[in-house]
Amino acid sequence: MDGIADMGGTPGWGPVRPPRRDEPVFEEPWQGRAFALASLSGRIAFGGVNLDAFRHGLGRLDRAAYLDDGYYGRWLNGAELMLTDSAVLAPGAIRARARNLRGERVEEPPIPEPAVPDYEPSAEGSLRPVDRPPAFAVGERVRTKTMPVPGHTRLPGYARGHTGIVEVVQPAFVLPDTNAHFQGENPRYVYSVRFDSRELWGADAEPFAVTADLFENYLEATS
Incomplete structure (x- = not known):
């Protein structure tokens, strides 16, 4: 799937800004919380860490959700998409809760029945043994x-x-x-x-x- 994340080699993005040497890990406190929430959302959505599913979620975001909200905003949007896909959250639940925090008194949509995928990695990390030799060699x-x-x-x-x-x-x-x-x-x-x-x-x-x-x-x- 050619999503918004596949922008390598495409023109019009301007120069790359290298990070400052004294740049903090999180420029604002909410970014650290967003990182933690996104990291935990995969365990909630499908019972384990699946970075590929998370990356696929990021790749399915629209332009505004991927770019306009910044790096950690993108992580939050991807986490929300994963939780919605797994029926842990109802579509629109986050938006309704944000409006309630602003005092608008909006009824939140009901939480659907959980539909967590049956997922369990066969081992830690991503390296796996295979019982065949590589198809290609160095220099080929x-x-x-x-x-x-x-x-x-x-x-x-x-x-x-x-x-x-x-x-x-x-x-x-x-x-x-x-x-x-x-x-x-x-x-x-x-x-x-x-x-x-x-x-x-x-x-x-x-x-x-x-x-x-x-x-x-x-x-x-x-x-």
Whole structure:
């Protein structure tokens, strides 16, 4: 799914502002509370930590919810979406409660019956063993697939259909494409693939190398 989060390589965002060396972790107290609430919401929504499901939630936000509310506002909006998806919160419950805090006396929608997904990781972290060798080797030329992406994926849009060289073969990780939808971990090897910027953005691009970590099922051998 090509959501708002897949903005890498797209124009019009302006320069990247590097953080100040003395920049605090949280500029305002509410940001720390937002971080804690978002971190806990996954455990409430589906009984465990599933970062892929959380990232998928962020990717489904609209432009205003993703950009206008800032980084930690985005986290709160993503947490609300996860809790609504799991029927822990009713749609509109947060908005109604905020209005009540302002003294408007709005009736909150009823809390629906919980519909928490049956989710339990097979092990801690994201590394998983697989019983097959890697499909690609260091130095091999590979091409990223131009497959349709109806759901979550970690294959960025700007890298699809382009050729690069494998620099590092990494261990197998839980596949976000299925794990985000609670359809199994399906571990795959991950490859650090180096692309030439002109391969990605055309001959007029400034020459530099781009390295992307890509799951095995995103790649195919070149002839």
